Amino acid sequence: MQVxxxxxxxxxxxxxxxxxxxxxxxxxxxxxxxxxxxxTEPDWAICAVSLHSAGVRDxxxxxxxxxTLALLDEPPRLxxxxxxxxxxxAPQQRDAVMARLVDPAVRLVTLTITEKxxxxxxxxxxxxxxxxxxxxxxxxxxxxxxxxxxxxxxxxRAAGLAPYTMxxxxxxxxxxxxxxxxxxxxxxxxxxxxxxxxxxxxxxxRSMVDSITPASDDAxxxxxxxxxxxxDVWPVQREPYTQWVVEDDFRAGRPAFERAxxxxxxxxxxxxxxxxxxxNAPHSALAYLGSLMGLGTVAEAMGxxxxxxxxxxxxxxxxxxxLALPEGLDADAYxxxxxxRFRNPAIVHRLSQIAWDGSQKVPVRLLGTIADALAxxxxxxxxxxxxxxxxxxVVRQAQAGEALVDPMxxxxxxxxxxxxxxxxxxxxxxxxxDAVFAPLASDPRFVDALQRAYAALGEGDxxxxxxxxTAASGPQS
Numbered sequence: 001m002q003v004x005x006x007x008x009x010x011x012x013x014x015x016x017x018x019x020x021x022x023x024x025x026x027x028x029x030x031x032x033x034x035x036x037x038x039x040t041e042p043d044w045a046i047c048a049v050s051l052h053s054a055g056v057r058d059x060x061x062x063x064x065x066x067x068t069l070a071l072l073d074e075p076p077r078l079x080x081x082x083x084x085x086x087x088x089x090a091p092q093q094r095d096a097v098m099a100r101l102v103d104p105a106v107r108l109v110t111l112t113i114t115e116k117x118x119x120x121x122x123x124x125x126x127x128x129x130x131x132x133x134x135x136x137x138x139x140x141x142x143x144x145x146x147x148x149x150x151x152x153x154x155x156x157r158a159a160g161l162a163p164y165t166m167x168x169x170x171x172x173x174x175x176x177x178x179x180x181x182x183x184x185x186x187x188x189x190x191x192x193x194x195x196x197x198x199x200x201x202x203x204x205x206r207s208m209v210d211s212i213t214p215a216s217d218d219a220x221x222x223x224x225x226x227x228x229x230x231x232d233v234w235p236v237q238r239e240p241y242t243q244w245v246v247e248d249d250f251r252a253g254r255p256a257f258e259r260a261x262x263x264x265x266x267x268x269x270x271x272x273x274x275x276x277x278x279x280n281a282p283h284s285a286l287a288y289l290g291s292l293m294g295l296g297t298v299a300e301a302m303g304x305x306x307x308x309x310x311x312x313x314x315x316x317x318x319x320x321x322x323l324a325l326p327e328g329l330d331a332d333a334y335x336x337x338x339x340x341r342f343r344n345p346a347i348v349h350r351l352s353q354i355a356w357d358g359s360q361k362v363p364v365r366l367l368g369t370i371a372d373a374l375a376x377x378x379x380x381x382x383x384x385x386x387x388x389x390x391x392x393x394v395v396r397q398a399q400a401g402e403a404l405v406d407p408m409x410x411x412x413x414x415x416x417x418x419x420x421x422x423x424x425x426x427x428x429x430x431x432x433x434d435a436v437f438a439p440l441a442s443d444p445r446f447v448d449a450l451q452r453a454y455a456a457l458g459e460g461d462x463x464x465x466x467x468x469x470t471a472a473s474g475p476q477s
Contacts, residue, residue: 201251
């Protein structure tokens with residue numbers, strides 16, 4: 001197997017980026033983009049900072065920050081990544097972390113800390129959160145990502161240095177705006193003058209990220225070690241496809257991201273919506289309809305020509321017309337790439353996992369598209385079939401006594417157990433869940449289409465689902 005190695009002298013690179021949260025996704029995604037650039041822009045190497053555990057530091061430090069990326073393709077490919085020059089554990093190395101944040105060479109701080117790491121309330125930062133409460137009372141000894149960012153900014157201001165740019169790389173809509181809100185509110189509670197300086201001088205670009213990154217496991221470690229002839233304690237793996245869209249709002253300079261394939265765009269919301277509707281919605285359709293058909297993974301579901309054909313038809317004919325696509329995004333090419341990703345047999349993405357949290361996913365992935373189609377007086381029968389698939393999935397799980405993984409599990413399981421197979425009654429009961437279906441539940445066009453889809457799925461067995469998919473895959477008037 002061919003192994004790609006860093007195409008630059010690591011000793012000639014300098015740290016210009018601090019990253020909070022160096023989990024698998026960062027090391028398989030943003031670090032790889034920067035690795036592409038270090039041969040021509042050596043000033044953008046990474047200091048990776050873990051906020052809690054020392055595991056990443058203890059694994060990578062003996063390897064001088066080097067690790068292996070396995071690209072799950074046919075055949076698989078390996079690449080050694082050298083962009084991380086330093087790994088720190090914040091609770092154990094506070095002075096070193098602060099020194100990096102105040103280093104004039106550091107002009108960019110990036111984050112992958114998951115939504116909970118932003119500690120947000122509806123009005124700003126959640127001052128009651130234990131980590132935020134701690135950091136507000138002891139701002140020189142932060143424990144939260146927000147506390148660390150503000151501590152670094154406060155020290156830079158005191159030293160007469162310009163602030164760093166803060167770039168959220170978490171999979172959140174308007175992630176830069178959320179980060180800005182958290183940082184400014186936290187700073188305002190400490191020092192209104194500091195908050196005013198950050199508000200004027202600092203920037204918080206929005207971004208959109210995408211690449212399936214399965215967790216590292218012993219099988220990956222063994223495969224990598226066999227190929228390299230040396231042990232890699234913590235390799236990472238992902239699909240070959242990767243996407244990073246970044247808003248071009250950097251006050252302190254930036255790497256030439258576009259040379260590494262990053263899309264620089266002011267239309268992040270458009271890319272987010274395209275991903276939500278053209279990637280996430282079909283994922284949910286495959287999960288519920290494929291599960292009813294007895295299929296186990298996304299690749300297996302795409303191996304069923306009836307289901308795969310239905311999903312592609314829905315993407316092209318029903319979802320795409322609801323989107324105002326941003327400049328530079330070609331719908332057909334994007335759909336082709338998504339379908340290729342879905343078919344990749346090297347990615348074992350289980351439908352049962354994608355089916356989790358339907359009450360949270362179905363509204364944003366499918367119901368918003370349905371609402372837009374209805375507003376444009378377009379048919380929604382095909383779009384309603386995966387929604388009905390979710391309801392049939394809930395009924396099947398509940399009546400089999402199998403637990404649902406969902407924040408609304410108790411209510412859904414009760415409705416599922418009580419379902420009688422009477423379409424009008426079952427649909428009326430499910431539509432009573434205002435948290436999911438309002439305001440669509442009052443639109444007779446949606447109700448009628450959902451009833452037709454639910455009835456078409458019959459008892460939710462493989463033959464009934466296949467028949468419904470075949471009927472729905474043709475043109476709709």
